[in-house]
Amino acid sequence: MDASAAGDLGEAVNDPQLQHFIEVETQKQRFQQLVHQMTELCWEKCMDKPGPKLDSRAETCFVNCVERFIDTSQFILNRLEQTQKSKSAFSENLSD
DSSP states (O other), X not given: OOHHHHHHHHHHHTOHHHHHHHHHHHHHHHHHHHHHHHHHHXXXXXXXXXXXXXXXXXXXXXXXXXXXXXHHHHHHHHHHXXXXXXXXXXXXXXXX
C-alpha cells in the first residue's frame, strides 16, 4: 500500500458519516441474524408437520416462542448494559 492509499484509508476511518453508515449497517446485520435465529428456533420447536395452514396449537406455539425469544434477548441486552456500567464505574473508582 502506498502512502496515498494509506492516507485515504486514515481519512475514511475518521469520517463520521462513514462511521455512522457502518454502525447502521452493522445493526441491520445483527437484526437479520436475530430474526434468522428466532425463525429457526421457533420453526424447529413449533412445526410438527408442515401443511397448507397452521393449526391453533402451532400458531400459539409460534406466538409464545417469539415472545420468549424477544424477552430473553431484551433481558440479555439489559444485563450486558448493567455489566458494562458496573465495569465503567469500577474503573472510574480505581482511577480516583
